Each structure stands twice: as C-alpha cells, then as structure tokens.
C-alpha cells in the first residue's frame with residue numbers, strides 16, 4: 210500500500226533548472242507555497258554540478274557585445290531550426306541571471322579590473338562564456354541551494370525514483386515513486402509539476418554524461434501522452450577524453466587550445482577558416498571525424514581513434530588558473546599532464562537538443578505541468594546548441610517556469626485526486642510484474658548492446674542503412690527486455706530494479722530517436738545524413754514531434770517560428 214504525500218507543487222529534478230525554479234517559487238511565495246523537490250540522487254549529485262565551461266550572457270554591450278549578436282549566433286548555430294522569438298527572450302533574460310547569482314554570492318572568475326570574466330566559446334561571435342574557472346555548474350548549484358535554504362518551506366525527497374506521471378488525459382494528477390533507501394512506494398499529489406530531469410546522454414556508450422542521466426523525465430512524459438520534439442538532434446561534443454569520454458570543456462579551446470591531427474596540422478583550417486577550433490560543435494565534430502576516417506587520426510583503444518587537443522603552448526599558469534579541473538582529470542584518468550603533453554580526444558555524445566515539447570513559457574500540453582532545463586524543448590537550440598547556452602537556459606527557464614507555476618497556484622486550483630487504483634496498478638507493475646520476471650535475458654547485457662547500437666548507427670555521421678538496421682536492433686532489444694530477470698528481489702535500495710526502470714526509459718527514447726532520425730531526409734546541425742548531405746529548407750524546415758501510440762512512435766511536424774532572420778548558408 211503506497212504512502213501518500215501532498216504538496217502545492219512538485220519539482221521533479223534538482224539540477225540547475227529545478228533548483229532555480231524552486232528558488233523563484235519560494236521567494237515569490239514568501240512561505241505560502243509548499244514545495245516538494247524530488248531527486249533520484251542526493252540533491253547535489255545532480256548532473257549539473259559537472260558543467261564546466263560557463264554560462265552564456267551578454268554582459269558587455271559597451272565593449273561590443275549585443276543581444277542581436279547573441280541571438281544571431283544562436284540561430285545560426287542552430288542551423289536555423291530554433292524558434293526565433295524563444296531565442297530573443299533567452300538572450301535578453303540571461304544577463305540578469307548572471308547578475309542575480311552574483312548577488313547571491315557566486316564566485317565568478319574576475320578580470321583584473323574586478324568585472325566578471327568571460328571567455329570565448331564555439332560559435333559565439335563575442336567572448337560571453339561567464340565562468341567560475343572550469344567549475345561553473347558546481348558553483349551555480351551550490352549558490353542556488355544555499356539561497357533556497359534561506360527561503361525555506363520546501364521538502365527534499367532525495368533518492369526518490371519517480372516511475373510515472375499520472376494524468377486524467379489532459380490534467381496532471383500526481384507522481385508515483387519509489388523511496389529507494391526504504392523501498393516504500395509513494396503516491397505524490399500536487400496541483401502543479403515541473404519536470405526538470407535533464408538529458409538522455411547515457412543512451413550512448415561513449416558519452417560525457419554521468420551514468421545517472423537516463424532520460425527518465427522524457428520517457429515518462431512521452432508515455433503520459435506528451436509530445437517529444439526534435440529528438441533526432443543529439444549533440445556530439447568535439448572533445449571527449451579517450452577512452453573514458455570525460456569532457457574536456459570547450460573552455461580549453463576558448464582559452465586558445467588547438468586541435469591537431471597526426472601530422473601536427475591544425476586541421477580546422479580546412480573546414481572553418483575563420484572560426485577554426487571555435488566553430489560550432491556540429492562542424493568541429495564532423496571535421497574531427499573526417500580527419501579520423503580519412504586516416505589522419507591516431508589509433509585508439511577499441512576503435513576509439515582520436516586527434517590531439519593541444520594546450521601545451523598556453524603555459525602552466527594559464528592552465529592552472531582557467532582549467533584546473535581539466536588538468537586534474539587528465540592526470541588522474543589518463544596519466545597525462547596537459548601542461549606538457551597533448552590530450553587524446555574524439556567526438557562524444559553530450560547533449561539532447563530535443564525534449565518535452567513546451568511553449569515559450571515552458572508550459573506543456575498537460576494542464577498543471579511545466580518543463581525546464583535540458584528535458585524541455587522550447588526550440589531554443591534547434592538542430593545544434595551553442596556551448597554555454599544550456600546552463601543559461603536552465604537559469605532563464607527555471608525563473609520563467611517558477612513564476613508561471615507561482616501565478617498558476619495563485620489562481621487557486623484544487624489538488625486533484627490521485628486515484629488509488631492508478632497507484633496500485635503502478636506498484637503492481639513494478640514490484641510484482643517486473644521484479645517477478647524470471648526470464649533468460651540479462652538487463653545489463655541489453656543496456657550494453659543498446660549503447661553499442663547507438664554509437665554505431667546514430668553517431669556523428671548517419672546513413673539510412675545504418676539507422677534502419679539500428680532501429681531494427683532497438684526493437685529487438687525491446688522484445689528481449691520483456692524476457693529479463695532481476696537478480697535482487699528485495700525492496701530496500703534495489704539498484705538492480707532502478708537500473709531496469711532506467712533501461713526501459715532508454716529503450717523507449719532510442720526508438721523515438723531512431724524513428725525521427727530515419728525520417729529526416731536532410732542534413733541539418735547535429736543530424737548529418739550521408740545520403741542527404743545538404744540542408745533542405747523546402748521540405749525540412751520544420752520541427753519533429755513524436756507521440757506515443759499502441760503501434761509505436763507516431764510522427765508529426767510543426768513549423769519553425771522565423772521572426773527576423775531567413776536561413777542562410779552557414780560559413781565560419
């Protein structure tokens with residue numbers, strides 16, 4: 210029998226987006242709103258603490274930056290699939306988020322004149338990556354949590370794994386969840402929900418993401434009837450450390466690092482003569498893979514061939530000051546000191562441009578539900594996100610959704626009933642049906658195979674043949690998932706069970722991505738289709754929408770909102 214808890218609002222996810230929204234609601238409500246914040250991890254272990262390079266914002270109009278320039282960079286970086294009104298709102302709101310964090314005590318890196326420091330980042334026409342050395346996400350998270358504690362009136366649900374979003378078709382009713390340490394099943398009632406569950410990076414084997422980032426929020430929203438938008442656009446960051454995939458922040462190139470092939474050439478000259486290493490990520494990743502595929506890379510372990518990221522000319526002082534984490538990671542995980550030696554890197558799965566479809570306020574189609582941060586797709590990033598625009602997005606839409614939720618709660622909605630039968634059915638599905646399975650398949654083998662398929666068939670370069678085979682394989686893995694067994698049959702801290710629930714989510718999202726990617730017969734941003742190598746604005750300047758149906762993912766499309774800039778050829 211489930212234990213029932215009730216709040217005015219539930220914030221599902223305590224990364225940057227969830228915490229920023231919680232702070233905004235708490236400060237507007239002045240104690241009058243009862244907030245529940247839920248994380249399957251310890252709060253400060255949310256993936257956002259890993260963000261390194263910075264947060265993009267226009268902070269120096271008097272020195273040459275402008276909202277128009279940031280908006281143009283973002284739209285061009287997005288290969289013109291971003292909604293331009295969303296981009297405009299974003300660039301105008303981002304600077305205040307940086308200033309607000311400054312007031313709340315965030316130790317931003319500073320210039321000699323005492324002003325907040327900013328460094329160059331890929332695809333940005335002005336140095337606007339606001340940074341706390343290379344520990345930006347950690348500092349942002351810590352500052353937000355410290356601030357939230359001051360406002361109070363929230364309850365933490367750490368290590369509580371949400372398993373479903375319950376609705377009556379059009380309206381949010383509540384969440385079901387497992388309290389991992391105690392094994393209790395929870396029915397969580399609320400008037401409003403913010404989904405802030407982050408990305409889907411561990412769909413891939415070679416990824417920068419924490420192993421905890423498994424797309425749960427996207428998958429639950431999809432199964433609850435919400436549309437997923439643009440799921441085929443998965444960003445490959447150019448510089449994943451070989452062989453672990455740990456991120457070498459774009460800040461390395463922002464500080465002046467070079468990419469070199471095995472002949473010692475700065476090969477970006479061939480692909481982006483002006484921007485060189487600081488072209489947008491889709492372009493740099495394709496360039497690196499071209500070098501590797503044409504035999505100008507280094508042979509790496511398990512097929513992970515690579516090129517060099519060379520920082521040696523920057524000198525020890527600059528590396529110590531601006532990239533201390535990068536140096537520490539290289540030394541600990543690879544035995545390389547980047548002050549003295551180049552770093553082996555290759556493109557790595559990094560960010561999901563797609564997500565739960567929302568309007569410009571982060572509101573979903575389900576009454577009472579908003580989404581914020583990486584899980585949302587308000588169409589800010591289009592086909593390719595610019596570095597540093599994501600943490601800023603989390604902050605901007607954390608604030609926007611927080612305000613929208615506050616307004617909604619002021620209008621006096623009642624807490625809807627969460628029918629016991631729905632909660633009981635979910636508890637039975639998990640603790641009887643799933644846990645009771647005694648099939649032959651090992652879920653960890655399925656997860657491993659899924660990652661291999663995604664790496665092979667939905668990578669930097671894609672073909673119809675590979676994607677078709679990949680989709681078939683994903684569907685076969687879904688079939689095999691029906692025949693798994695879970696070794697641990699207990700309720701208390703059952704990590705086997707949690708891993709299986711995450712795998713179920715990843716399998717659904719892999720199929721969604723596969724269907725959407727196979728259908729998009731053009732190359733745009735991060736979706737680089739060898740059979741259709743050109744962008745095709747006549748037929749494909751539109752967003753993909755994917756909905757759940759009994760027969761599998763159902764595709765639909767909607768127009769891109771172009772308000773100011775007509776798409777042009779991208780040159781860097």
Ligand SMILES: Cc1cc2nc3c(=O)[nH]c(=O)nc-3n(C[C@H](O)[C@H](O)[C@H](O)COP(=O)(O)OP(=O)(O)OC[C@H]3O[C@@H](n4cnc5c(N)ncnc54)[C@H](O)[C@@H]3O)c2cc1C
Pocket residue numbers: 221222223224225226227247248249250252255256257258259260261262263264265345346369370371372405406407408417418419422425426456559560581582583584596597598599600601603
């Ligand atoms: C290594 C790395 C470095 C990066 N550096 C930068 C950078 O410098 N600048 C930049 O702009 N972007 C950067 N990014 C991207 C950026 O960090 C992320 O997009 C952003 O932090 C996501 O924040 P979020 O709040 O949406 O989600 P997250 O921080 O991922 O938080 C998700 C939350 O949801 C919870 N959750 C998920 N599923 C469940 C469930 N089933 N039940 C309960 N809780 C659940 C988790 O516990 C967690 O609390 C980087 C990404 C990576 C991988």
